[in-house]
Amino acid sequence: MKTGWKLLMHALRMLFANLPAAIRVSWLPFLLMVVANWYYLRYMRGVMVMMPHGPSIEPARLGEYGLVVLGYTILTGVLFAWIAVGWHRYILLEEEPGAVAAPPMSRVLAYFGRSILLALIVVIPTALVGVVLGAMIGVIAAAGQVSSPGAATAFGVFVGLVIWFVALFFFYRFGIVLPATAIGRPLGFGEAWRATRGTLGAILLLTLIMTLVGILSNILLTGRVGFATLPPRRTRRWPSRSSSSGHGS
Secondary structure, three states: OHHHHHHHHHHHHHHHHOHHHHHHHHHHHHHHHHHHHHHHHHHHHHHEEEEOOEEEEOHHHHHHHHHHHHHHHHHHHHHHHHHHHHHHHHHHHOOOOOOOOOOOHHHHHHHHHHHHHHHHHHHHHHHHHHHHHHHHHHHHHHOOOOOOHHHHHHHHHHHHHHHHHHHHHHHHHHOOHHHHHHOOOOOOHHHHHHHOHHHHHHHHHHHHHHHHHHHHHHHHHHOOOOOOOOOOOOOOEOOOHHHHHHHHO
């Protein structure tokens, strides 16, 4: 189990020992991410309205919203792949970055595509765990054991943390396919699973550490363990059916 802690410390030492290279690899794509995120959040506040059930996307703009989210996701994914590929190639191939890192675009796009496949593979066991936990909570709720909003919130947080833990665990088991893709030596997902078979304890500990880091980060950023809701910029209310029918009569 100590190996998981050693892996985390080794990664941090590699980062800080090579900080100038890390900055050269990441500064431009990170800056582009910040700009894209600023425009995205600004757009989100513009399309959110106060519905009877709470903040929601303006119904007439749902199609536009879907296209914007898709474009934003692809853009940030490619920018992240840019950083990751440049870093992996620097560490594993000693490929020195210039003032602006320019890793091969073929590797960046391959890394992005591999990341999507990895996410889909991780979703399968994660979804199964979520369904099982959801069914268990449904049975408990039907039995009258969850009678207060506080208890329901606690159950929701618990389910979220378990799902996050499972997702991280499978990501670390399969995740070595990504650096292999970055350096042009693709590795199959089955090969990655077999290659990490003897590191179960280290991966479990690393997963636990990163789960705790995620909890602490979210508490510092939002003041809560769960996820915060982005407030709409506009406070106008969308007319409900009852009010619309009342005006029409």
